């Protein structure tokens with residue numbers, strides 16, 4: 001199972017395993033990573049699963065599609081690497097992915 005390393009807003013590192021096909025958001029919820037709220041349940045409507053893909057991974061993860069892009073406009077403190085984690089399905093090529101959790105509580 002591929003690994004995801006979440007860095008929460010307090011800088012705490014959570015090294016987890018997330019099964020292929022599950023989203024990066026689902027992995028955070030299943031592993032009790034704080035800060036990923038996912039209020040809409042993964043339907044790309046709320047932006048409370050916002051995270052920053054670590055610089056080293058941005059190219060491999062790829063850019064948001066048009067629908068995600070419009071929901072990302074709702075996100076607080078958008079930066080380079082901003083993605084909605086519910087829109088990133090895990091796959092073997094993302095093994096070791098590092099995601100910094102955004103301050104979704106505002």
Ligand code: FES
Nearest residue numbers: 038042047049086
């Ligand atoms: S969980 Fe709502 S946009 Fe990702």
